Amino acid sequence: MGEIIAFKRPRPKAAHKGRTLCNSGFHKWEVTAGTPFDVKSGKLVTRYRCPRCGATRTEAR
Numbered sequence: 001m002g003e004i005i006a007f008k009r010p011r012p013k014a015a016h017k018g019r020t021l022c023n024s025g026f027h028k029w030e031v032t033a034g035t036p037f038d039v040k041s042g043k044l045v046t047r048y049r050c051p052r053c054g055a056t057r058t059e060a061r
């Protein structure tokens, strides 16, 4: 019995481009398609993803 949690970690292709901005906290947040439902919190959330560095974040709404 094991819990396998697969995280989809997209590899940043252009890691260098805009990396400075990302490191400074200025990510290029884009709304990602998919279920706007956070299983963990059980709330409707909006998912964002930075195409530059691949960072993701969720925002409750």
Ligand SMILES: [Zn+2]
Pocket: 022, 026, 027, 028, 050, 051, 052, 053, 054, 055
């Ligand atoms: Zn970023």
